[in-house]
Amino acid sequence: MKIINLDHLSANQLLPEVQEAMIGTMRETFGNPSSQHRLGDSAAEALDKARGRVARLMNCPSEKEVVFTSSGTESINHAIKGVAFAKADKGKHIVTSNIEHNAVLRSLRRLKMMDYQVTSVSVDAEGRVNPDDVAKALRDDTILVSIMHSNNEIGTLQPIREIAAITRERKITFHSDAVDSVGVIPVDVQDLGVDLLSFASNTFYGPAGVGGLYIRRGTTIWPLLDGGVQENSKRAGTENLIGIVGMGVAAELALRDMPKRMEHTGRLKDFLLRELPNHVDEYILNGHPEFCLPNLLSISLKYIEGESVVLMLDEEGVAVSTRSACAAGALQASHVLLSIGREFADAQGTMVITFGLENTEEDVVRFLKALSGAVKTLREISPLYTKSKPA
Template sequence: MNKVIYLDNAATTKTAPEVVEAMLPYFTEYYGNPSSVYSFASGNKEKINEQRERIAEMLGAAPNEIYFTAGGSESDNWALKATAEAYAEKGKHIITTKIEHHAILHTGEYLQKRGYEVTYLDVDENGLVKLDELEAAIRPDTILISVMFANNEIGTIEPIKEIGAIAKKHGLLFHTDAVQAFGQVPIDVNECQIDMLSASGHKLNGPKGIGFLYIRKGVKIRSFIHGGAQERKRRAGTENVPGIIGLGTAAARAAATMEERAKKEIEMRDYLISRVLDEIPYTKLNGHPEKRLPNNANFSFRFIEGESLLIRLDMAGICGSSGSACTSGSLDPSHVLMAIGLPHEIAHGSLRLTLNEEITREEIDYVVEQLKTIVSDLRNMSPLYEDFMKKQEK
């Protein structure tokens, strides 16, 4: 197979042709600054608000609760830092989990250095938050709970509705990093009692460098970027009009295709998982077997090293990942895999494959055959595997 098989859609997706087409006029034809008063520019303000409406409809939110940002990491930073500052008089305790994206974990560390306390909850072997431990962690000075909607590495979908109910019961704000989930699974912010939600365009066939933060009306949150009156004075800076058009178009596309796309991805995902687990021994599926994103498959292969596996896959024209794209240069094992209880030596042999709706059974078959060969080759070079097999023969 000569073409590249791209199975790293959790890292980024290709921008859909209709999204590019919708964006192009706003680079060269309708390039006015939306804050300008003349009609040539004010039309762009109307287009921005149309995209706000498209996104709000997907969430069951009001359009004026959608604030455009530069992406998921900015949205996560805004949700935590600005909430911490706004509610500091009530308390300085925040609850999150050990499997969050580093945009949350590193922001938590930043706040800890400034006098805040952060509780990082454990998860079970499938990556699920334990609701009793979450509720037990709540203190009189707790101001915020932040739990991701679905994990970016192992695909586990968290019990968001139940977490929202706990937050509501205790009068706490609830933020969720939905970067991997928005556009992949249905989300209703009112049903789940979500107060803030982060999302990013390039995870759903939109452009990079654009995202949004949903902020429920009435939430007291400070401005994150100062300098202008954009985004109702909460996020200064000239609006990224082409990016916003692209995000809105991608969101509408995702909403229209979600059911059919998820059905196809689940079918291909389960076929991939079944073949890998059946045909490659000493392999483990990471994440919840059912409560997982439609396109996510994460495996650990014993006795091999993930980086070598990725290099060999790349040589075979297959793009995969050993974890989050934001930590791809790190030699440390995934913090998510460590949190679900995998030992270092197994966590190091992990592979994340994330599909899209274009994947075919023929391509899955090719990937599995390549994996079988590569894993076998790497294990045959491993002294640990040799020792293990000798013990098995005794």
């Protein structure tokens, strides 16, 4: 049975060009980029080539502003903790939103244990931050603002450019988690005006276990890892050259094919939205209808539990998610959905669908058929649904 992957934010299959580049590197380029001999020179050249490709994907002014890491999570930790430690003498106040990824929230929780203070601004019913709320939250001792570019559970895009204008005027460092945006939609760091931007390779069909952090020239930040002088002394440790080469190729392909990819996933998303009412009823669409990722759809199904839907769909060969892969298995309802006003039960009944290059309308039809059966079965045994039926 063919497995239909509708959970592309969690995992993507490597593109053939990416696989070939990584295999070629394994076979031919085994030197250490920091070594001062020809083997090292060859590795350093491959590293620089990949860095240039990634920099072009985000329109970075300089390739040196791209620092390679092990993941989006490490990049986020580096941005938040690195600025916090570097600017502790100037203040210990940080502003964020209440729908951030756990990598942000738990980094901030760690800092709060070290006497840092955090203000979290609310979002509206569609998951958007109001820039005025960010401005009101700033204090004289604010050293960092961290607001995500796109939300990984509901797909809403944030007004990053407007927030950056506020932080720039106040001379406050601004970080944005763009792990689910870079390589999916256009992300131009010069246009956005951010100081720091996190991203990950697997989002745009590169290998997992490779990420990066854009650090605007002149931004004060401490290294997260202590050790050598790799990555322009920003990130110690021998680079994952094989993975980075793969990310570089994936970045080049993403930049080239982005309009076509966006049109494809957007068309599938629209098709699903048109057909959905013919297969299930009593559901809620989450996120902003306009300012959103083209490949993500979040649906709250009333009266049932989302993980049960995921398991039943898996039996039919369809992979979807209930929330971020980094939070999967958590018993509590999503903090993102509660923040946009969803009732606890509705939040528990949410699934997240993310489309990819290989998906077709036939996949959507098969998904909807499987979803219809799963919802019918689960609602028949749901006490909530029984009570909702007309007398």
